[in-house]
Amino acid sequence: MSQDMVIRRLREQGFRITKQRKLIIGAILEHDCSCCKEIYYQVREKDQTVGIATVYRMIKTLEEAGLIDRRNLYRIGDGKEEG
Numbered sequence: 001m002s003q004d005m006v007i008r009r010l011r012e013q014g015f016r017i018t019k020q021r022k023l024i025i026g027a028i029l030e031h032d033c034s035c036c037k038e039i040y041y042q043v044r045e046k047d048q049t050v051g052i053a054t055v056y057r058m059i060k061t062l063e064e065a066g067l068i069d070r071r072n073l074y075r076i077g078d079g080k081e082e083g
Helices: 002-014 019-030 036-044 051-066
Strands: none
Touching: 002 019, 002 036, 002 051, 019 051, 036 051
């Protein structure tokens, strides 16, 4: 899934898209992160103002939107269950 598709799906569900949220989405899509701290470190390299709480809130938002599954190593998927 591309960053544009993720952003579109979040907007469809009423979520605001900020610069920090875009950075977090980009970090998840670009890197194989196994935890929120890894995502946080990736984002902090680009923007020192992003806090760990922002990353945790965004992960929760992506999970609620059905775009991420913490059991799947924080990878953004297409929302379809495999199996």
